[in-house]
Amino acid sequence: GSFLCQGGLPNNGRADKPWESLSRHLTSVPQFCNSPTLIVMVGLPARGKTYISKKLTRYLNWIGVPTKMFNVGQYRREAVKIYKNFEFFKPDNEEAMRIRKACAAAALKDVSSYFTKEQGQVAVFDATNTTRERRAVIMSVAKEKGYKVFFVESICDDPEIIAENIKQVKFGSPDYVDRDIDEAMADFVQRIECYKASYMPIDDDKDRKLSYIKIFDVGIRYLVNRVQDHIQSRIVYYLMNIHVTPRSIYLSRHGESELNLLGRIGGDSGLSPRGQKYASALAAFIKGQNIKDLKVWTSHMKRTIQTAEAVGVQYEQWKALNEIDAGVCEELTYEEIQQNFPEEFALRDQDKYRYRYPKGESYEDLVHRLEPVIMELERQENVLVICHQAVMRCLLAYFLDKPADELPYLKCPLHTVLKLTPIAYGCKVESCFLNIGAVNTHREKPANVDVNRDPEEALQTVPDHI
Amino acid sequence: MKHRSSSEQHPAKNPRIPAEVASTSATDGMEDKTPPNPRELTQNPLKKIWMPYKNGLPEKHISQRKVCMTNCPTLIVTVGLPARGKTYISKKLTRYLNWIGVSTKEFNVGQYRREFVKIYKSFEFFRPDNEEGLKIRQQCASAALNDVRYYLTEEGGQVAVFDATNTTRERRETIIQFAEQNGFKVFFVESVCEDPDVIQENIVQVKLGSPDYTNCNTEDAVQDFMKRIKCYENSYETLDEVLDRDLSFIKIMDVGQRYLVNRVLDHIQSRIVYYLMNIHITPRSIYLCRHGESDLNVKGRIGGDSGLTPRGKEFAKKLSQFIQKQKISDLKVWTSQMKRTIQTAEALSVPYEQWKVLNEIDAGVCEEMMYEEIQENYPLEFALRDQDKYRYRYPKGESYEDLVQRLEPVIMELERQENVLVICHQAVMRCLLAYFLDKTAEELPYLKCSLHTVLKLTPVAYGCKVESISLNVEAVDTHRERPENVEVSRMSEEALLTVPAHL
Numbered sequence: 004g005s006f007l008c009q010g011g012l013p014n015n016g017r018a019d020k021p022w023e024s025l026s027r028h029l030t031s032v033p034q035f036c037n038s039p040t041l042i043v044m045v046g047l048p049a050r051g052k053t054y055i056s057k058k059l060t061r062y063l064n065w066i067g068v069p070t071k072m073f074n075v076g077q078y079r080r081e082a083v084k085i086y087k088n089f090e091f092f093k094p095d096n097e098e099a100m101r102i103r104k105a106c107a108a109a110a111l112k113d114v115s116s117y118f119t120k121e122q123g124q125v126a127v128f129d130a131t132n133t134t135r136e137r138r139a140v141i142m143s144v145a146k147e148k149g150y151k152v153f154f155v156e157s158i159c160d161d162p163e164i165i166a167e168n169i170k171q172v173k174f175g176s177p178d179y180v181d182r183d184i185d186e187a188m189a190d191f192v193q194r195i196e197c198y199k200a201s202y203m204p205i206d207d208d209k210d211r212k213l214s215y216i217k218i219f220d221v222g223i224r225y226l227v228n229r230v231q232d233h234i235q236s237r238i239v240y241y242l243m244n245i246h247v248t249p250r251s252i253y254l255s256r257h258g259e260s261e262l263n264l265l266g267r268i269g270g271d272s273g274l275s276p277r278g279q280k281y282a283s284a285l286a287a288f289i290k291g292q293n294i295k296d297l298k299v300w301t302s303h304m305k306r307t308i309q310t311a312e313a314v315g316v317q318y319e320q321w322k323a324l325n326e327i328d329a330g331v332c333e334e335l336t337y338e339e340i341q342q343n344f345p346e347e348f349a350l351r352d353q354d355k356y357r358y359r360y361p362k363g364e365s366y367e368d369l370v371h372r373l374e375p376v377i378m379e380l381e382r383q384e385n386v387l388v389i390c391h392q393a394v395m396r397c398l399l400a401y402f403l404d405k406p407a408d409e410l411p412y413l414k415c416p417l418h419t420v421l422k423l424t425p426i427a428y429g430c431k432v433e434s435c436f437l438n439i440g441a442v443n444t445h446r447e448k449p450a451n452v453d454v455n456r457d458p459e460e461a462l463q464t465v466p467d468h469i
Numbered sequence: 470m471k472h473r474s475s476s477e478q479h480p481a482k483n484p485r486i487p488a489e490v491a492s493t494s495a496t497d498g499m500e501d502k503t504p505p506n507p508r509e510l511t512q513n514p515l516k517k518i519w520m521p522y523k524n525g526l527p528e529k530h531i532s533q534r535k536v537c538m539t540n541c542p543t544l545i546v547t548v549g550l551p552a553r554g555k556t557y558i559s560k561k562l563t564r565y566l567n568w569i570g571v572s573t574k575e576f577n578v579g580q581y582r583r584e585f586v587k588i589y590k591s592f593e594f595f596r597p598d599n600e601e602g603l604k605i606r607q608q609c610a611s612a613a614l615n616d617v618r619y620y621l622t623e624e625g626g627q628v629a630v631f632d633a634t635n636t637t638r639e640r641r642e643t644i645i646q647f648a649e650q651n652g653f654k655v656f657f658v659e660s661v662c663e664d665p666d667v668i669q670e671n672i673v674q675v676k677l678g679s680p681d682y683t684n685c686n687t688e689d690a691v692q693d694f695m696k697r698i699k700c701y702e703n704s705y706e707t708l709d710e711v712l713d714r715d716l717s718f719i720k721i722m723d724v725g726q727r728y729l730v731n732r733v734l735d736h737i738q739s740r741i742v743y744y745l746m747n748i749h750i751t752p753r754s755i756y757l758c759r760h761g762e763s764d765l766n767v768k769g770r771i772g773g774d775s776g777l778t779p780r781g782k783e784f785a786k787k788l789s790q791f792i793q794k795q796k797i798s799d800l801k802v803w804t805s806q807m808k809r810t811i812q813t814a815e816a817l818s819v820p821y822e823q824w825k826v827l828n829e830i831d832a833g834v835c836e837e838m839m840y841e842e843i844q845e846n847y848p849l850e851f852a853l854r855d856q857d858k859y860r861y862r863y864p865k866g867e868s869y870e871d872l873v874q875r876l877e878p879v880i881m882e883l884e885r886q887e888n889v890l891v892i893c894h895q896a897v898m899r900c901l902l903a904y905f906l907d908k909t910a911e912e913l914p915y916l917k918c919s920l921h922t923v924l925k926l927t928p929v930a931y932g933c934k935v936e937s938i939s940l941n942v943e944a945v946d947t948h949r950e951r952p953e954n955v956e957v958s959r960m961s962e963e964a965l966l967t968v969p970a971h972l
Contacts, residue, residue: 207727211726211727223714223731223732224710224714224729224730224731224732225728225729225730225731226727226728226729226730227727227728227729227730227746228726228727228728229726229727230746233882233885236746236747236885239746240743240746243730243733243739243742243743244739273510303517303518303519304519305510305512305519308510308519308520309510312508312510312521320518320519322871322874333865362836368825371825371826372875379736382736382739
């Protein structure tokens with residue numbers, strides 16, 4: 004048999020714990036897909052294709068599937084510097100047709116590059132793709148290169164929804180930046196008309212061999228055909244759980260805890276007096292927000308539950324929201340970690356996202372266990388999540404599309420509520436510090452992350468504590 | 470307590486909320502009044518859950534994160550011609566929901582009919598013009614719905630699966646009204662299939678063995694059943710995206726090639742849809758086994774991350790030979806991220822995937838202890854565990870209940886896959902086995918999963934065939950039965966009575 008050693012830095016530069024065979028016979032994360040997947044959006048303008056593309060891309064990247072979106076409109080804006088009016092999109096505008104075809108081809112070329120040179124796994128091809136001919140072109144490219152294709156078609160005829168879409172995202176588009184609202188609306192409506200005549204939705208009979216999901220009326224109904232593999236199944240599940248109803252998500256940590264004051268990580272301590280004050284302040288803040296039907300979630304740890312108790316409404320405890328398990332380092336101060344596990348401490352600074360505490364977890368593990376929380380947050384409307392520093396960083400990274408290397412350093416201070424409100428293609432963040440003092444628990448990445456560094460260099464960025 | 474200005478924090482860069490809201494909360498928070506009696510918290514000794522209590526008694530103010538967060542129970546109603554897999558789906562869905570902790574029960578109207586009409590003569594019973602037959606069938610449906618009502622309102626059931634053809638809009642309307650009167654949510658699951666091969670296979674797999682056809686030869690049974698299906702065909706009204714647009718349903722077409730999903734209302738319906746979209750009926754086998762015997766096993770210690778003993782390595786070799794002899798097409802191999810399962814997989818010389826969620830149950834403060842040491846150091850914990858082994862959570866560790874929750878994605882992926890070998894651990898294997906064999910929470914923690922034994926699970930008819938294959942390599946026994954005395958006050962000997970032998 005082959006010799007096993009636990010993956011440590013000198014051997015293979017990885018800072019995590021999975022037992023690795025030197026003969027590289029394994030994969031350390033379940034493989035989502037072998038061939039790259041090309042997701043192809045289909046639908047008239049203002050049907051939410053870009054909204055879905057961006058959201059899906061954000062979700063897939065967060066769960067660890069390298070994904071990138073390619074918006075053909077973007078390519079068109081680069082090719083045709085100035086957008087005049089809807090006439091560009093008229094089906095008989097040959098010059099424009101040529102440009103648009105070239106843009107689609109350029110985007111497909113970049114998709115190819117992303118898969119082969121950048122180790123991408125999923126590409127989202129965001130364009131109208133409303134004709135069978137265009138879709139056939141894409142499919143032949145995919146077939147030739149060995150990509151799996153999954154279509155996502157958005158069908159909606161509700162004029163109110165379409166008008167709202169146009170208001171939310173089109174008016175701010177570079178195409179309409181110097182236009183007055185009524186003019187822009189009129190032009191965009193004409194633009195949609197240009198596509199309507201030649202729009203051929205995916206045909207449930209002729210296209211029965213294709214893999215696709217049709218989304219009707221923003222999620223009232225779905226038609227799903229031939230899901231091929233795990234990643235497509237996850238994509239379908241995600242798309243079926245998201246909604247566009249306006250709402251806000253409030254993220255907060257527990258109030259300051261006894262261990263926080265002592266500069267110790269982890270554990271299951273109760274709130275300090277200031278932490279209790281924060282809990283009351285949080286209750287008042289929430290009341291002042293006048294939120295309808297607010298759900299409150301906590302972890303299973305005493306400090307989040309104590310905080311929720313003060314808010315005075317029903318709350319649900321999720322074990323998945325528990326703080327990152329620091330294993331052998333639970334309840335230690337950073338100084339003690341440096342003293343007892345200097346190499347671990349350095350490895351963590353080298354790759355804080357992937358580093359797993361001995362007998363504990365990594366941020367990467369955390370993301371994995373938080374995925375059901377994110378899925379349920381997508382389903383819900385107004386929610387207040389009272390959690391912990393590392394957990395909040397993971398959730399925040401999902402909403403704000405932060406990459407893995409930034410995630411573990413996101414600032415999530417105590418006694419501060421983050422109010423996230425979806426808007427246009429992203430998320431508005433309002434940070435509300437509730438004016439109750441608390442220790443700082445944020446440790447920045449020190450300048451020297453080398454295993455051979457001096458203790459002072461390691462402890463340089465440790466925040467003050469008792 | 471030292472206060473240094475550097476430790477106070479104030480995110481000056483970030484925008485503050487509008488003044489009116491800020492001042493309300495800030496003033497309130499800054500007033501030096503003690504918060505209105507924050508409730509005391511106590512940690513439930515069994516599950517280690519923090520809950521508020523008053524006068525020494527736990528209060529019911531909080532809720533544990535459960536799957537079924539809706540207050541109203543859900544009635545799942547199957548729809549479809551005979552031999553379309555309704556009962557297969559009903560039983561499988563019921564099994565899955567119970568496993569993830571949602572109390573579910575199925576109600577098969579055919580069963581009620583068989584109890585009422587002791588002897589089945591022929592398809593003529595189902596003819597649409599057979600008034601007597603129709604009356605009986607209607608009565609059976611009502612009796613079943615009555616039992617549904619009792620289950621959901623009196624017995625604490627959360628989901629009931631009403632398994633019948635329900636092929637007419639009229640019948641479905643009756644059910645919808647029943648549900649409305651009782652405050653149940655309704656979710657329809659329709660199975661539509663016209664592939665004659667699939668239907669034939671269905672009939673062969675499950676109908677021939679049915680009590681209706683015990684005294685029939687195969688050909689006659691098939692003929693009769695086909696005629697039975699015909700009786701329903703003329704009045705069949707499939708769920709329609711226009712006519713039934715206000716209903717919540719999933720229409721499964723051609724055994725999962727295509728799905729139409731309409732108006733999913735809540736979390737449990739979303740999970741049901743996801744599950745139904747991931748199951749398939751392609752024949753395959755799932756192999757479950759534990760890692761080879763480990764160093765800690767031999768010492769009678771639980772948990773940890775030790776390597777294989779020489780006997781454990783011998784098992785790994787035998788496992789490799791066994792797998793090769795089975796000649797399985799496209800076998801996937803999964804392990805946990807613990808050394809002992811990986812070492813076992815290495816001997817197979819095939820690619821394998823490591824899943825952290827397949828790691829053994831975390832025994833928290835008891836990790837790497839012998840049962841004798843646990844009894845000595847934590848006699849209370851040891852007793853609590855024997856009282857409710859499923860829900861008991863080790864201090865700073867996990868419970869079987871926690872394990873099931875973290876294993877759910879494994880089950881989901883096992884459903885998607887075909888031939889898979891899962892090399893895991895005792896508690897993990899018990900959870901997976903309980904899912905496939907529909908074992909209750911009480912039985913689960915005591916299922917026998919011995920070292921050096923492979924369980925081959927093959928779906929058949931409505932259940933799962935299990936073949937237990939011992940690879941003839943000796944190993945310690947790690948199975949501890951529930952002792953007779955589970956009282957906290959028991960003597961050490963009583964507690965340790967059932968501990969298996971070790972070094």
